[in-house]
Amino acid sequence: MVVGAGVGGLSAAIHARLKGWDVLVVEQSDRCGGKAAGIEACGFQLDPGPSIIILPEVYNDVFRAAGRTPESYLRFQPLNTLSRVFFEGEDPLDLPADQSVCEDVLRRIAPNDLRAFRAMMSKLDPCVAPLEKAVFGSPVQRPTDMMRPGLMQFGLRFNPFTNYKRMIDGWFESPLLRAFFYGFPSYSGQTYHDNAPGALLIPYYMLKRGVYFPEGGVRAIPRAFEHLARELGVEFRFGVKFEEFVGPAAFRTSEGDQIGADAIICNVDKITATRAEGLKPSMSYFTLHWGLNKALGGLEHHNLVIPRQFEAGFESLYRGNFPKPPIVYLNATARLDPEAAPPGCTNLFAVVTVPADLPELNWQARRDEYRDAVLAEVRRSGLSWRDDEVVFERVQDPGTFAQAHGNYMGSLYGPVQSQRHLSLFPLTNWDPNHPRRAYVGGSVQPGAGLPMVTLSGRFAVDALARANP
Ligand SMILES: Cc1cc2nc3c(=O)[nH]c(=O)nc-3n(C[C@H](O)[C@H](O)[C@H](O)COP(=O)(O)OP(=O)(O)OC[C@H]3O[C@@H](n4cnc5c(N)ncnc54)[C@H](O)[C@@H]3O)c2cc1C
Numbered sequence: 001m002v003v004g005a006g007v008g009g010l011s012a013a014i015h016a017r018l019k020g021w022d023v024l025v026v027e028q029s030d031r032c033g034g035k036a037a038g039i040e041a042c043g044f045q046l047d048p049g050p051s052i053i054i055l056p057e058v059y060n061d062v063f064r065a066a067g068r069t070p071e072s073y074l075r076f077q078p079l080n081t082l083s084r085v086f087f088e089g090e091d092p093l094d095l096p097a098d099q100s101v102c103e104d105v106l107r108r109i110a111p112n113d114l115r116a117f118r119a120m121m122s123k124l125d126p127c128v129a130p131l132e133k134a135v136f137g138s139p140v141q142r143p144t145d146m147m148r149p150g151l152m153q154f155g156l157r158f159n160p161f162t163n164y165k166r167m168i169d170g171w172f173e174s175p176l177l178r179a180f181f182y183g184f185p186s187y188s189g190q191t192y193h194d195n196a197p198g199a200l201l202i203p204y205y206m207l208k209r210g211v212y213f214p215e216g217g218v219r220a221i222p223r224a225f226e227h228l229a230r231e232l233g234v235e236f237r238f239g240v241k242f243e244e245f246v247g248p249a250a251f252r253t254s255e256g257d258q259i260g261a262d263a264i265i266c267n268v269d270k271i272t273a274t275r276a277e278g279l280k281p282s283m284s285y286f287t288l289h290w291g292l293n294k295a296l297g298g299l300e301h302h303n304l305v306i307p308r309q310f311e312a313g314f315e316s317l318y319r320g321n322f323p324k325p326p327i328v329y330l331n332a333t334a335r336l337d338p339e340a341a342p343p344g345c346t347n348l349f350a351v352v353t354v355p356a357d358l359p360e361l362n363w364q365a366r367r368d369e370y371r372d373a374v375l376a377e378v379r380r381s382g383l384s385w386r387d388d389e390v391v392f393e394r395v396q397d398p399g400t401f402a403q404a405h406g407n408y409m410g411s412l413y414g415p416v417q418s419q420r421h422l423s424l425f426p427l428t429n430w431d432p433n434h435p436r437r438a439y440v441g442g443s444v445q446p447g448a449g450l451p452m453v454t455l456s457g458r459f460a461v462d463a464l465a466r467a468n469p
Pocket residue numbers: 003004005006007008009026027028029032033034035036048049050051052053240241242243267268269285287351401404405406412440441442443448449450451453
Protein backbone atom coordinates (compact mmCIF):
# COMPACT_ATOMS: atom_id res chain seq x y z
CA MET A 1 0.00 0.00 0.00
CA VAL A 2 1.15 3.52 -0.78
CA VAL A 3 -0.04 6.33 1.51
CA GLY A 4 -0.15 9.61 -0.41
CA ALA A 5 -0.53 10.17 -4.15
CA GLY A 6 2.07 12.88 -4.71
CA VAL A 7 4.48 12.43 -7.60
CA GLY A 8 6.70 10.43 -5.21
CA GLY A 9 3.83 8.16 -4.15
CA LEU A 10 2.72 7.63 -7.75
CA SER A 11 6.24 6.72 -8.81
CA ALA A 12 6.46 4.25 -5.91
CA ALA A 13 3.08 2.74 -6.84
CA ILE A 14 4.22 2.19 -10.44
CA HIS A 15 7.55 0.66 -9.40
CA ALA A 16 5.84 -1.58 -6.84
CA ARG A 17 3.32 -2.77 -9.42
CA LEU A 18 6.18 -3.49 -11.84
CA LYS A 19 7.54 -5.88 -9.19
CA GLY A 20 4.25 -7.73 -9.46
CA TRP A 21 2.89 -6.48 -6.11
CA ASP A 22 -0.80 -5.62 -5.67
CA VAL A 23 -0.90 -1.90 -4.99
CA LEU A 24 -3.54 0.29 -3.39
CA VAL A 25 -2.83 4.02 -3.10
CA VAL A 26 -4.72 5.88 -0.37
CA GLU A 27 -4.78 9.66 -0.46
CA GLN A 28 -6.27 12.27 1.87
CA SER A 29 -7.46 14.63 -0.86
CA ASP A 30 -9.72 13.94 -3.83
CA ARG A 31 -6.97 13.84 -6.47
CA CYS A 32 -3.46 12.71 -7.29
CA GLY A 33 -0.41 14.93 -7.58
CA GLY A 34 0.07 16.54 -4.16
CA LYS A 35 1.93 19.80 -4.61
CA ALA A 36 2.16 19.18 -8.35
CA ALA A 37 -1.61 18.77 -8.79
CA GLY A 38 -3.16 21.74 -10.48
CA ILE A 39 -5.90 23.64 -8.71
CA GLU A 40 -8.54 25.89 -10.19
CA ALA A 41 -9.71 29.35 -9.20
CA CYS A 42 -12.12 31.61 -11.11
CA GLY A 43 -11.33 29.94 -14.44
CA PHE A 44 -7.56 30.02 -13.87
CA GLN A 45 -5.40 26.90 -13.46
CA LEU A 46 -2.82 27.24 -10.70
CA ASP A 47 0.27 25.26 -9.82
CA PRO A 48 0.53 25.33 -6.03
CA GLY A 49 4.14 24.15 -6.07
CA PRO A 50 6.62 23.09 -8.74
CA SER A 51 7.02 25.05 -11.94
CA ILE A 52 10.66 24.65 -13.06
CA ILE A 53 11.00 21.33 -14.85
CA ILE A 54 14.40 19.80 -15.55
CA LEU A 55 15.67 16.29 -16.30
CA PRO A 56 12.70 15.01 -18.36
CA GLU A 57 14.54 11.70 -18.84
CA VAL A 58 13.84 10.86 -15.18
CA TYR A 59 10.08 10.82 -15.86
CA ASN A 60 10.52 9.19 -19.25
CA ASP A 61 12.46 6.36 -17.60
CA VAL A 62 9.41 5.48 -15.49
CA PHE A 63 7.37 4.88 -18.66
CA ARG A 64 10.24 2.99 -20.26
CA ALA A 65 10.54 0.78 -17.17
CA ALA A 66 6.91 -0.19 -17.78
CA GLY A 67 7.65 -0.95 -21.45
CA ARG A 68 5.74 2.11 -22.64
CA THR A 69 6.64 4.91 -25.05
CA PRO A 70 7.02 7.99 -22.84
CA GLU A 71 5.76 10.42 -25.51
CA SER A 72 2.41 8.64 -25.57
CA TYR A 73 1.88 9.84 -21.98
CA LEU A 74 3.87 13.04 -21.50
CA ARG A 75 5.60 15.49 -23.83
CA PHE A 76 8.18 18.06 -22.86
CA GLN A 77 8.84 21.27 -24.72
CA PRO A 78 12.33 22.75 -24.26
CA LEU A 79 12.47 26.43 -23.29
CA ASN A 80 15.05 28.80 -24.76
CA THR A 81 15.10 31.02 -21.70
CA LEU A 82 16.11 29.66 -18.33
CA SER A 83 14.87 32.84 -16.67
CA ARG A 84 14.23 36.50 -17.45
CA VAL A 85 16.06 38.47 -14.78
CA PHE A 86 14.72 41.79 -13.53
CA PHE A 87 17.75 43.13 -11.69
CA GLU A 88 16.64 46.31 -9.94
CA GLY A 89 17.53 49.42 -11.88
CA GLU A 90 18.57 47.55 -15.04
CA ASP A 91 16.78 46.41 -18.18
CA PRO A 92 15.39 42.86 -18.02
CA LEU A 93 17.88 40.26 -19.24
CA ASP A 94 17.23 36.76 -20.53
CA LEU A 95 19.50 33.97 -19.30
CA PRO A 96 19.47 31.24 -21.96
CA ALA A 97 18.93 27.63 -20.96
CA ASP A 98 22.06 26.58 -22.80
CA GLN A 99 25.67 26.94 -21.75
CA SER A 100 27.18 28.31 -24.96
CA VAL A 101 24.37 30.83 -25.56
CA CYS A 102 24.65 31.83 -21.90
CA GLU A 103 28.37 32.43 -22.40
CA ASP A 104 27.50 34.86 -25.21
CA VAL A 105 25.32 36.79 -22.78
CA LEU A 106 28.01 36.77 -20.08
CA ARG A 107 30.58 38.02 -22.59
CA ARG A 108 28.41 41.11 -22.85
CA ILE A 109 27.23 41.65 -19.28
CA ALA A 110 29.94 40.09 -17.10
CA PRO A 111 33.09 39.61 -19.22
CA ASN A 112 35.31 39.32 -16.14
CA ASP A 113 33.30 36.31 -14.95
CA LEU A 114 33.29 34.37 -18.19
CA ARG A 115 36.46 32.44 -17.43
CA ALA A 116 35.22 31.44 -13.94
CA PHE A 117 31.85 30.43 -15.36
CA ARG A 118 33.51 28.16 -17.93
CA ALA A 119 35.87 26.78 -15.26
CA MET A 120 32.88 25.97 -13.02
CA MET A 121 31.10 24.11 -15.80
CA SER A 122 34.30 22.24 -16.75
CA LYS A 123 34.85 21.28 -13.12
CA LEU A 124 31.40 19.73 -13.07
CA ASP A 125 31.45 18.15 -16.54
CA PRO A 126 33.48 15.00 -15.76
CA CYS A 127 31.99 14.27 -12.35
CA VAL A 128 28.24 14.73 -12.86
CA ALA A 129 27.60 11.37 -14.55
CA PRO A 130 29.55 9.39 -11.88
CA LEU A 131 27.84 11.43 -9.15
CA GLU A 132 24.43 10.62 -10.60
CA LYS A 133 25.37 6.95 -10.55
CA ALA A 134 26.45 7.24 -6.90
CA VAL A 135 23.50 9.22 -5.57
CA PHE A 136 20.59 8.72 -8.00
CA GLY A 137 21.31 5.05 -8.66
CA SER A 138 20.71 3.84 -5.12
CA PRO A 139 20.39 5.49 -1.70
CA VAL A 140 23.36 6.20 0.51
CA GLN A 141 23.00 3.91 3.51
CA ARG A 142 26.26 3.34 5.35
CA PRO A 143 29.28 5.58 5.95
CA THR A 144 31.20 3.27 3.59
CA ASP A 145 28.87 4.36 0.77
CA MET A 146 30.72 7.68 0.92
CA MET A 147 33.55 5.82 -0.79
CA ARG A 148 31.48 5.35 -3.95
CA PRO A 149 33.73 6.58 -6.80
CA GLY A 150 31.25 9.21 -8.01
CA LEU A 151 30.95 10.76 -4.54
CA MET A 152 34.70 10.72 -3.93
CA GLN A 153 35.44 12.24 -7.32
CA PHE A 154 32.89 15.01 -6.76
CA GLY A 155 34.05 15.72 -3.21
CA LEU A 156 37.69 15.95 -4.25
CA ARG A 157 36.93 18.60 -6.86
CA PHE A 158 35.65 21.09 -4.27
CA ASN A 159 37.30 22.61 -1.23
CA PRO A 160 35.68 20.91 1.80
CA PHE A 161 36.71 23.80 4.06
CA THR A 162 34.85 26.56 2.32
CA ASN A 163 31.18 27.36 2.25
CA TYR A 164 28.99 27.82 -0.82
CA LYS A 165 28.89 31.62 -0.57
CA ARG A 166 32.66 31.98 -0.35
CA MET A 167 32.98 29.63 -3.33
CA ILE A 168 30.57 31.70 -5.46
CA ASP A 169 32.06 35.04 -4.34
CA GLY A 170 35.50 33.70 -5.21
CA TRP A 171 34.35 32.94 -8.75
CA PHE A 172 32.02 35.78 -9.70
CA GLU A 173 32.16 39.58 -9.41
CA SER A 174 28.88 40.24 -11.18
CA PRO A 175 26.06 40.96 -8.69
CA LEU A 176 23.59 39.38 -11.10
CA LEU A 177 25.52 36.11 -11.25
CA ARG A 178 26.10 36.01 -7.51
CA ALA A 179 22.41 36.67 -6.84
CA PHE A 180 21.45 33.98 -9.34
CA PHE A 181 23.69 31.35 -7.73
CA TYR A 182 23.10 32.26 -4.06
CA GLY A 183 19.58 30.78 -4.12
CA PHE A 184 20.40 27.20 -5.11
CA PRO A 185 21.43 25.72 -1.72
CA SER A 186 17.91 26.50 -0.49
CA TYR A 187 16.50 24.12 -3.15
CA SER A 188 18.02 21.23 -1.28
CA GLY A 189 17.25 22.54 2.20
CA GLN A 190 20.72 23.94 2.79
CA THR A 191 22.03 27.48 3.22
CA TYR A 192 24.91 29.25 1.53
CA HIS A 193 26.77 28.99 4.84
CA ASP A 194 26.96 25.22 4.27
CA ASN A 195 29.60 23.41 2.26
CA ALA A 196 27.14 22.75 -0.54
CA PRO A 197 28.80 22.24 -3.94
CA GLY A 198 26.00 19.79 -4.80
CA ALA A 199 23.73 22.84 -5.09
CA LEU A 200 25.54 23.67 -8.34
CA LEU A 201 23.92 20.66 -9.97
CA ILE A 202 20.59 22.40 -10.52
CA PRO A 203 22.00 25.34 -12.55
CA TYR A 204 24.36 22.88 -14.23
CA TYR A 205 21.43 20.75 -15.39
CA MET A 206 19.51 23.84 -16.53
CA LEU A 207 22.44 25.02 -18.64
CA LYS A 208 23.57 21.62 -19.95
CA ARG A 209 20.37 19.66 -20.33
CA GLY A 210 17.78 22.44 -20.56
CA VAL A 211 14.61 23.63 -18.89
CA TYR A 212 11.30 22.19 -20.06
CA PHE A 213 7.60 22.77 -20.08
CA PRO A 214 5.37 19.69 -19.94
CA GLU A 215 2.54 20.02 -22.46
CA GLY A 216 -0.62 20.57 -20.43
CA GLY A 217 1.32 22.21 -17.57
CA VAL A 218 3.15 20.75 -14.58
CA ARG A 219 -0.03 18.93 -13.57
CA ALA A 220 0.44 16.79 -16.70
CA ILE A 221 3.25 14.93 -14.88
CA PRO A 222 1.15 13.42 -12.05
CA ARG A 223 -1.73 12.92 -14.49
CA ALA A 224 0.52 10.86 -16.75
CA PHE A 225 1.83 8.84 -13.79
CA GLU A 226 -1.72 8.22 -12.57
CA HIS A 227 -2.74 7.15 -16.08
CA LEU A 228 0.12 4.63 -16.24
CA ALA A 229 -0.51 3.41 -12.68
CA ARG A 230 -4.18 2.73 -13.43
CA GLU A 231 -3.28 0.95 -16.68
CA LEU A 232 -0.94 -1.28 -14.69
CA GLY A 233 -3.71 -2.12 -12.24
CA VAL A 234 -2.90 0.15 -9.29
CA GLU A 235 -6.03 0.98 -7.30
CA PHE A 236 -6.81 4.31 -5.65
CA ARG A 237 -8.88 5.35 -2.64
CA PHE A 238 -9.33 9.05 -1.96
CA GLY A 239 -10.41 10.83 1.23
CA VAL A 240 -8.34 8.57 3.50
CA LYS A 241 -6.13 10.49 5.94
CA PHE A 242 -3.22 8.76 7.64
CA GLU A 243 -3.02 9.68 11.32
CA GLU A 244 -0.36 7.41 12.82
CA PHE A 245 1.27 4.01 12.47
CA VAL A 246 -0.29 1.44 14.79
CA GLY A 247 1.52 -1.73 13.71
CA PRO A 248 4.41 -2.93 11.57
CA ALA A 249 2.44 -2.14 8.40
CA ALA A 250 -0.80 -0.67 9.66
CA PHE A 251 -2.07 2.80 10.43
CA ARG A 252 -5.02 4.58 11.98
CA THR A 253 -6.95 7.04 9.83
CA SER A 254 -8.29 10.39 10.98
CA GLU A 255 -11.73 8.70 11.08
CA GLY A 256 -10.41 6.18 13.61
CA ASP A 257 -10.33 3.20 11.21
CA GLN A 258 -7.35 0.87 11.09
CA ILE A 259 -5.90 -0.04 7.71
CA GLY A 260 -3.21 -2.65 7.25
CA ALA A 261 -1.24 -4.15 4.38
CA ASP A 262 1.71 -6.46 3.74
CA ALA A 263 3.87 -3.37 3.52
CA ILE A 264 3.45 0.40 3.45
CA ILE A 265 5.26 2.98 1.36
CA CYS A 266 4.64 6.31 3.00
CA ASN A 267 4.54 9.49 0.88
CA VAL A 268 3.64 11.56 3.93
CA ASP A 269 6.69 13.59 5.05
CA LYS A 270 8.84 11.14 7.02
CA ILE A 271 9.22 13.44 10.04
CA THR A 272 5.46 14.00 10.23
CA ALA A 273 4.63 10.31 9.77
CA THR A 274 7.15 9.02 12.29
CA ARG A 275 6.54 11.89 14.73
CA ALA A 276 10.30 12.24 15.05
CA GLU A 277 11.24 14.74 17.72
CA GLY A 278 13.91 17.38 18.10
CA LEU A 279 14.47 17.98 14.40
CA LYS A 280 14.93 21.45 12.99
CA PRO A 281 12.95 22.04 9.80
CA SER A 282 14.66 23.09 6.56
CA MET A 283 13.38 25.76 4.18
CA SER A 284 9.88 26.44 2.89
CA TYR A 285 8.13 28.87 0.56
CA PHE A 286 5.87 31.89 0.75
CA THR A 287 3.81 32.16 -2.43
CA LEU A 288 1.24 34.43 -4.03
CA HIS A 289 -1.01 33.62 -6.97
CA TRP A 290 -2.72 36.38 -8.89
CA GLY A 291 -5.29 36.07 -11.62
CA LEU A 292 -5.31 39.32 -13.62
CA ASN A 293 -8.03 40.29 -16.07
CA LYS A 294 -5.46 41.80 -18.42
CA ALA A 295 -2.53 40.54 -20.46
CA LEU A 296 0.58 41.58 -18.55
CA GLY A 297 3.43 42.06 -21.02
CA GLY A 298 7.16 41.83 -20.48
CA LEU A 299 7.25 38.41 -18.83
CA GLU A 300 8.90 35.16 -19.80
CA HIS A 301 7.67 31.80 -18.51
CA HIS A 302 10.27 31.90 -15.68
CA ASN A 303 11.28 35.26 -14.21
CA LEU A 304 13.48 36.32 -11.34
CA VAL A 305 13.11 39.66 -9.59
CA ILE A 306 16.37 40.56 -7.87
CA PRO A 307 16.56 43.60 -5.62
CA ARG A 308 19.78 45.63 -5.64
CA GLN A 309 20.10 44.82 -1.92
CA PHE A 310 19.93 41.07 -2.65
CA GLU A 311 22.87 40.36 -0.32
CA ALA A 312 20.84 41.63 2.65
CA GLY A 313 17.90 39.52 1.44
CA PHE A 314 19.89 36.27 1.23
CA GLU A 315 21.69 36.96 4.49
CA SER A 316 18.42 37.46 6.37
CA LEU A 317 16.94 34.33 4.74
CA TYR A 318 19.89 32.10 5.53
CA ARG A 319 19.98 33.44 9.12
CA GLY A 320 16.40 32.23 9.53
CA ASN A 321 14.26 35.32 8.76
CA PHE A 322 11.88 36.41 6.08
CA PRO A 323 14.23 37.75 3.38
CA LYS A 324 14.34 41.52 3.42
CA PRO A 325 14.22 42.48 0.65
CA PRO A 326 12.72 39.31 -0.87
CA ILE A 327 14.15 37.70 -4.01
CA VAL A 328 11.04 36.79 -6.02
CA TYR A 329 10.65 34.05 -8.61
CA LEU A 330 7.68 34.80 -10.90
CA ASN A 331 6.04 32.18 -13.07
CA ALA A 332 3.62 33.15 -15.85
CA THR A 333 2.21 30.00 -17.43
CA ALA A 334 -0.59 31.22 -19.70
CA ARG A 335 1.63 31.95 -22.71
CA LEU A 336 2.64 28.27 -22.97
CA ASP A 337 -0.44 26.77 -21.38
CA PRO A 338 -3.55 28.46 -22.84
CA GLU A 339 -5.76 26.61 -20.35
CA ALA A 340 -4.02 28.34 -17.45
CA ALA A 341 -5.93 31.61 -17.82
CA PRO A 342 -9.03 32.84 -19.65
CA PRO A 343 -8.25 34.61 -22.97
CA GLY A 344 -6.55 37.98 -22.48
CA CYS A 345 -5.85 37.28 -18.82
CA THR A 346 -2.64 36.57 -16.89
CA ASN A 347 -1.88 33.91 -14.35
CA LEU A 348 1.02 34.87 -12.05
CA PHE A 349 2.73 32.80 -9.38
CA ALA A 350 5.27 34.47 -7.08
CA VAL A 351 7.51 32.21 -4.99
CA VAL A 352 9.87 33.39 -2.25
CA THR A 353 12.14 30.99 -0.38
CA VAL A 354 11.58 31.43 3.35
CA PRO A 355 12.31 29.62 6.63
CA ALA A 356 9.78 27.05 7.82
CA ASP A 357 6.79 27.58 10.11
CA LEU A 358 8.85 28.79 13.08
CA PRO A 359 6.90 30.58 15.82
CA GLU A 360 9.17 33.64 15.72
CA LEU A 361 8.21 34.27 12.08
CA ASN A 362 4.59 34.58 13.08
CA TRP A 363 3.26 33.73 9.62
CA GLN A 364 -0.39 34.01 10.58
CA ALA A 365 -0.18 37.51 12.01
CA ARG A 366 2.37 38.88 9.54
CA ARG A 367 0.98 37.41 6.31
CA ASP A 368 -0.13 40.81 4.97
CA GLU A 369 3.19 42.42 5.81
CA TYR A 370 5.08 39.64 3.95
CA ARG A 371 2.65 39.82 1.03
CA ASP A 372 3.12 43.59 0.75
CA ALA A 373 6.91 43.18 0.75
CA VAL A 374 6.69 40.71 -2.17
CA LEU A 375 4.25 42.89 -4.10
CA ALA A 376 6.43 45.98 -3.57
CA GLU A 377 9.45 44.11 -4.96
CA VAL A 378 7.53 42.92 -8.03
CA ARG A 379 6.28 46.49 -8.63
CA ARG A 380 9.81 47.89 -8.34
CA SER A 381 10.78 45.68 -11.28
CA GLY A 382 8.30 47.60 -13.45
CA LEU A 383 5.60 44.92 -13.44
CA SER A 384 2.39 46.30 -12.09
CA TRP A 385 -1.37 46.17 -12.23
CA ARG A 386 -4.27 48.00 -10.64
CA ASP A 387 -6.32 46.56 -7.78
CA ASP A 388 -9.40 46.36 -10.01
CA GLU A 389 -7.45 44.17 -12.48
CA VAL A 390 -6.99 41.46 -9.83
CA VAL A 391 -9.60 38.70 -10.22
CA PHE A 392 -8.23 36.81 -7.21
CA GLU A 393 -5.21 36.57 -4.98
CA ARG A 394 -4.17 33.39 -3.18
CA VAL A 395 -1.52 33.16 -0.49
CA GLN A 396 0.39 30.09 0.73
CA ASP A 397 2.83 30.23 3.62
CA PRO A 398 4.77 27.46 5.40
CA GLY A 399 1.66 26.78 7.52
CA THR A 400 -0.23 25.92 4.30
CA PHE A 401 2.36 23.30 3.35
CA ALA A 402 2.21 21.86 6.86
CA GLN A 403 -1.57 21.68 7.00
CA ALA A 404 -2.56 20.88 3.41
CA HIS A 405 0.39 18.64 2.46
CA GLY A 406 1.63 17.30 5.81
CA ASN A 407 5.14 18.81 5.54
CA TYR A 408 6.90 18.97 8.90
CA MET A 409 6.50 22.62 10.01
CA GLY A 410 6.05 23.44 6.33
CA SER A 411 9.61 22.39 5.47
CA LEU A 412 10.02 20.85 2.04
CA TYR A 413 13.35 19.08 2.44
CA GLY A 414 13.25 17.30 5.79
CA PRO A 415 15.57 18.51 8.53
CA VAL A 416 18.42 21.04 8.30
CA GLN A 417 21.80 20.00 6.94
CA SER A 418 23.42 19.11 10.29
CA GLN A 419 20.62 16.65 11.12
CA ARG A 420 20.65 14.82 7.80
CA HIS A 421 21.71 11.24 7.19
CA LEU A 422 25.51 11.19 7.69
CA SER A 423 25.16 15.03 8.02
CA LEU A 424 24.92 15.24 4.26
CA PHE A 425 22.06 13.32 2.70
CA PRO A 426 18.27 13.53 3.04
CA LEU A 427 16.63 11.06 5.44
CA THR A 428 16.70 7.37 4.56
CA ASN A 429 13.91 5.65 2.61
CA TRP A 430 13.75 2.79 5.10
CA ASP A 431 13.29 2.22 8.83
CA PRO A 432 15.61 -0.35 10.43
CA ASN A 433 13.01 -1.05 13.15
CA HIS A 434 10.16 -1.54 10.71
CA PRO A 435 11.23 -3.51 7.65
CA ARG A 436 7.70 -3.46 6.22
CA ARG A 437 7.68 0.33 5.96
CA ALA A 438 9.45 2.52 3.43
CA TYR A 439 9.36 6.24 2.67
CA VAL A 440 9.14 8.18 -0.55
CA GLY A 441 9.11 11.88 -1.36
CA GLY A 442 10.81 15.17 -0.77
CA SER A 443 11.88 14.52 2.82
CA VAL A 444 13.88 11.39 1.94
CA GLN A 445 16.61 10.33 -0.48
CA PRO A 446 17.61 11.32 -3.05
CA GLY A 447 15.89 14.62 -2.18
CA ALA A 448 13.15 17.11 -3.03
CA GLY A 449 12.03 18.38 -6.42
CA LEU A 450 9.99 16.41 -8.93
CA PRO A 451 12.84 14.47 -10.56
CA MET A 452 14.22 13.45 -7.16
CA VAL A 453 10.88 12.34 -5.71
CA THR A 454 10.30 10.33 -8.89
CA LEU A 455 13.60 8.55 -8.26
CA SER A 456 12.73 8.08 -4.61
CA GLY A 457 9.74 5.96 -5.68
CA ARG A 458 12.20 3.37 -6.99
CA PHE A 459 14.40 3.75 -3.87
CA ALA A 460 11.44 3.04 -1.57
CA VAL A 461 10.36 -0.05 -3.50
CA ASP A 462 13.95 -1.35 -3.59
CA ALA A 463 14.25 -0.73 0.17
CA LEU A 464 11.14 -2.84 0.83
CA ALA A 465 12.30 -5.57 -1.53
CA ARG A 466 15.71 -5.68 0.20
CA ALA A 467 14.21 -5.79 3.70
CA ASN A 468 11.66 -8.47 2.78
CA PRO A 469 13.48 -10.89 0.45
C1 LIG B 1 6.10 26.60 -3.84
C2 LIG B 1 6.88 25.42 -4.29
C3 LIG B 1 7.68 25.52 -5.41
C4 LIG B 1 8.39 24.40 -5.86
N1 LIG B 1 9.09 24.51 -7.02
C5 LIG B 1 9.62 23.39 -7.58
C6 LIG B 1 10.12 23.43 -8.90
O1 LIG B 1 10.11 24.47 -9.55
N2 LIG B 1 10.62 22.27 -9.44
C7 LIG B 1 10.60 21.08 -8.74
O2 LIG B 1 11.04 20.04 -9.29
N3 LIG B 1 10.13 21.04 -7.46
C8 LIG B 1 9.62 22.15 -6.88
N4 LIG B 1 9.06 22.10 -5.64
C9 LIG B 1 9.21 20.88 -4.84
C10 LIG B 1 8.21 19.81 -5.26
O3 LIG B 1 6.94 20.35 -5.33
C11 LIG B 1 8.21 18.71 -4.22
O4 LIG B 1 9.52 18.26 -3.92
C12 LIG B 1 7.39 17.51 -4.70
O5 LIG B 1 6.16 17.91 -5.26
C13 LIG B 1 7.17 16.63 -3.51
O6 LIG B 1 6.49 15.48 -3.93
P1 LIG B 1 6.04 14.42 -2.84
O7 LIG B 1 5.43 13.30 -3.57
O8 LIG B 1 7.16 14.14 -1.93
O9 LIG B 1 5.02 15.20 -1.90
P2 LIG B 1 3.61 15.87 -2.14
O10 LIG B 1 3.48 16.45 -3.48
O11 LIG B 1 3.40 16.77 -0.98
O12 LIG B 1 2.62 14.64 -2.06
C14 LIG B 1 2.29 14.03 -0.84
C15 LIG B 1 0.92 13.42 -0.99
O13 LIG B 1 0.59 12.78 0.23
C16 LIG B 1 -0.69 13.21 0.63
N5 LIG B 1 -0.74 13.21 2.09
C17 LIG B 1 -0.06 14.00 2.94
N6 LIG B 1 -0.38 13.72 4.21
C18 LIG B 1 -1.28 12.71 4.15
C19 LIG B 1 -1.99 11.98 5.13
N7 LIG B 1 -1.84 12.25 6.44
N8 LIG B 1 -2.83 10.98 4.74
C20 LIG B 1 -2.99 10.69 3.40
N9 LIG B 1 -2.37 11.38 2.43
C21 LIG B 1 -1.52 12.37 2.80
C22 LIG B 1 -0.83 14.61 0.09
O14 LIG B 1 -2.19 15.01 -0.01
C23 LIG B 1 -0.14 14.48 -1.26
O15 LIG B 1 -1.02 14.05 -2.27
C24 LIG B 1 8.34 23.19 -5.15
C25 LIG B 1 7.57 23.10 -4.00
C26 LIG B 1 6.83 24.19 -3.58
C27 LIG B 1 5.95 24.06 -2.39
